[in-house]
């Protein structure tokens with residue numbers, strides 16, 4: 001393994017968003033904070049999803065995971081499409097970095113951004129609502145699995161998309177709906193049967209449900225099931241992304 | 254051992270057959286010129302070596318290693334300066350070079366070499382500048398530095414002097430010559446016959462994906478390639494009757510503009526001007542230019558039995 005090579009690409013990818021952190025870290029935290037303030041203001045006291053857990057507290061893990069997911073996806077996908085369109089991707093393609101090292105560096109940087117935004121949301125949220133932390137290990141596990149999976153999805157989308165609007169389409173028609181319809185704002189038990197069944201097909205649901213389990217020790221489905229689904233989801237997306245890098249699909253045509 | 258071996262290399266882009274079975278070998282220590290008109294397949298060939306493009310069939314080796322199967326080895330041996338001017342707008346010149354070295358597993362121990370490259374390419378005072386703020390010629394030099402940052406044994410330059418002013422071209426030539434003296438194998442593509450003539454030992458000519466000539470520079474020149482020169486003369490009034498001696502050399506005449514084709518070693522431009530003047534024509538301007546590659550390709554393709 002070309003460890004220094006991997007580390008260089010990883011650090012470069014981190015530096016890339018760090019240099020514009022207002023846009024890549026601060027802005028997403030503020031967006032999520034607005035969701036939080038509005039929804040918790042409207043619904044606090046009216047809805048109790050889990051016994052003993054207020055709505056505002058219930059909302060925080062979902063919002064955290066949603067921002068982890070969206071920002072991890074944004075990081076790898078935007079980096080790839082930008083360097084594809086400006087052409088500077090070649091500087092990476094001519095190096096001895098292996099397909100796997102490339103993949104790992106993009107995904108790891110996406111994880112860092114996702115987790116940083118998640119932490120940012122948490123830091124702000126605890127000012128407004130007291131939060132328990134029942135299973136910190138689960139929390140970490142789901143944050144890493146979720147951001148890695150979406151980082152891998154970002155690699156797929158960034159390689160596949162030829163134009164920025166195709167990438168925006170990917171984001172608006174896949175990532176955004178799936179993350180909104182995954183039980184961020186509600187427990188899926190409150191949904192009609194049909195929508196409950198449908199939610200169970202959404203991998204993001206398991207990411208958020210498992211993540212929430214880390215906070216409260218209660219969840220809609222078993223955290224082990226969520227863990228298994230999240231792991232399988234990550235493996236599937238990683239396999240596709242790795243395959244695309246290996247065959248050079250669209251980047252070494 | 255050969256620095257580069259290509260063997261029956263084919264490449265299609267959809268319906269375009271960009272390389273039609275190209276085979277050639279470049280020996281270690283050579284200064285090799287790869288010439289050809291637009292769309293001949295030069296960049297395609299280089300991109301296959303660099304791993305930026307996949308071949309369909311055939312073999313491509315760098316110092317005996319297959320560029321696809323052993324890419325981790327060949328990419329350390331090879332430094333490629335791509336044709337397109339591209340850059341990473343997020344970083345400064347020094348950052349970009351450090352990052353590029355890092356990809357090859359080189360850390361701070363490589364900083365001295367980076368300084369040397371900056372110095373040699375006259376970029377030292379731009380080291381802290383963001384790539385965005387550099388001129389085109391400076392960006393081109395940064396790309397050259399990036400390709401050399403891991404001290405590759407084989408250096409491939411895809412039109413390094415395109416769009417570069419005369420002074421810079423000269424200093425780039427000096428720099429590339431120095432790399433060659435220091436033992437690097439150099440492969441260079443260019444559209445300027447002069448450039449290939451000034452620098453290269455052997456020259457390959459590619460046309461429509463096929464190798465149409467491959468020989469020592471002198472041998473190619475002896476075949477008449479690059480021997481002709483064009484002389485354009487403007488006279489005050491149109492020349493009505495041309496001196497007999499000049500007629501075989503005339504290629505074109507438009508109003509008061511005359512265009513002659515001269516053989517470089519035997520014909521003298523001054524003699525042509527003298528002949529015109531003694532014939533009563535008043536020369537107001539003249540210029541000579543090298544035959545361009547197009548002429549050479551036409552000539553070569555004509556000569557090839559097909």
Ligand SMILES: Nc1ncnc2c1ncn2[C@@H]1O[C@H](COP(=O)(O)OP(=O)(O)OP(=O)(O)O)[C@@H](O)[C@H]1O
Pocket residue numbers: 253266269271289290291292293294295296297298336
């Ligand atoms: N990515 C690509 N997709 C489709 N066709 C391509 C691609 N790259 C090159 N081609 C085609 O392959 C042929 C060879 O192109 P190439 O860039 O290798 O030529 P070249 O000799 O480098 O020309 P130039 O002197 O203009 O740089 C051309 O017909 C070109 O249109």
Ligand SMILES: [Mg+2]
Pocket residue numbers: 295296297336411
């Ligand atoms: Mg080219």
